[in-house]
Amino acid sequence: MPRFEVTYFRGYDHDDWDKAQFNAVDADEAKHKALDVIPPGHRVKRIKPIQNTMEQTTKIQNITPQGTFDYNGKTFHKFDVILENGMVGEVNAMTPDKWKEGDECVVKEQNTTKWGPRLKLDKPGFSGGGSPSQKGGSNNDVKGIVASWAVACAMQAAGDPFQKDYDSIVLQLARVALSARKVIKDEVEV
Numbered sequence: 202m203p204r205f206e207v208t209y210f211r212g213y214d215h216d217d218w219d220k221a222q223f224n225a226v227d228a229d230e231a232k233h234k235a236l237d238v239i240p241p242g243h244r245v246k247r248i249k250p251i252q253n254t255m256e257q258t259t260k261i262q263n264i265t266p267q268g269t270f271d272y273n274g275k276t277f278h279k280f281d282v283i284l285e286n287g288m289v290g291e292v293n294a295m296t297p298d299k300w301k302e303g304d305e306c307v308v309k310e311q312n313t314t315k316w317g318p319r320l321k322l323d324k325p326g327f328s329g330g331g332s333p334s335q336k337g338g339s340n341n342d343v344k345g346i347v348a349s350w351a352v353a354c355a356m357q358a359a360g361d362p363f364q365k366d367y368d369s370i371v372l373q374l375a376r377v378a379l380s381a382r383k384v385i386k387d388e389v390e391v
Contacts, residue, residue, distance in 0.1 A: 203224065203225060203226070203227070203231075203250055203313065204222055204223070204224055204250070204251050205222065205223055205224070205225050205228075205231040205234075205235070205248055205249065205250050205251065206220055206221070206222050206248070206249055206250075206251045207220065207221050207222075207223070207231075207235040207238060207239060207245055207247070207248045208220050208245075208246040208247045208248075209221070209235075209239040209240075209243040209244060209245050209246060210243060210244060210246055211240075211242055211243045211244070218246065221238045221239065222251070223235070223238050228248075228250070228315075231248050231250070232248060235248050249312070249314075250312060250313050250314065251310075251312055258305060258306070258307050258325055259284045259285045259286040259288070259305070259306060259308065260284065260285045260303060260304065260305050260306070261282055261283075261284060261285075261300055261301065261302055261303065261304045261306060262282075262283045262284060262285045262302065263282065263283040263302060264280050264281070264282045264283075264300055264301065264302055265280060265281045265282075266278065266279070266280055266297070267279040267280060267281055267291070275295065276295075277293045277294065277295060278293065278294050278295070278296065278297045278299075279291055279292075279293055280292045280293075280294065280300060282300070282320065282322075284306070284308070284320075286308075288308060288311060288318075288320060289318060290311060290317070290318035290319050290320035291316075291317060291318065291319050291320070292319075292320050292321075292322055300322070305324075305325050306322040306323065306324065306325070307322065307323045307324070307325050308320060308321075308322060309321040309322065309323050347379070347382075348375075350378075351375040351376075351378040351379045351382070352371065352375050354374070354375070354378040355370075355371045355372070355373075355374035355375035355377075355378055356371055358374050358378075359371050359374055
C-alpha cells in the first residue's frame, strides 16, 4: 500500500508545523486520512506520496538527459536514470554533468508522483548539509523568526515609541511574550 506524508501547521508561526506519515490506497483516500491524522485545529499544508528507501549505494547504469526547467530563478537539468539495483526515476541536478553512466551514487529517497517515479541521489560520503532547511531552517533562522515575533508583539503592546524608557519596555514585554509562548506551547495538547 502506498505511503503518504502530510505536512500540517497551526496558526501562522513558521516554527509551528509538523509532519506525519500514513498508508492510503490512493491520493483521494490520502486526503481523507490526512484529516484524521493531524491534530485538531491544524491545517493541511501538503500531502505527498512517499516511498522511503534505506540509503543504498549503487551505480548509474543508464542516464538520459530530458531537458531543463527553471524554478525560483535557477535552471535545473532533468535526467531519466536506471540504477544497477533496478530503481528507475527522474533525477534533477543543477549542472548538466553532475551524473554520468558508471557513477557511484547513494539513493537518498524515492518518491512516486503523478508524473512518475523521482529519485534523490547523492555522491557517496556526501552529507549534503540539507537537513536544517528540510526542518524549516537552521536553529539561528528559527530563533531570529521567533525573536522578531516577540519584538513585534512587544512594540504593539508598548504603545507610544516616544515615551520614556521605550526600549527597555519593549525588551521586557518581548521577554514576557517569549515566556508566555513557551508556557502555552507546552500546554497545547495534540
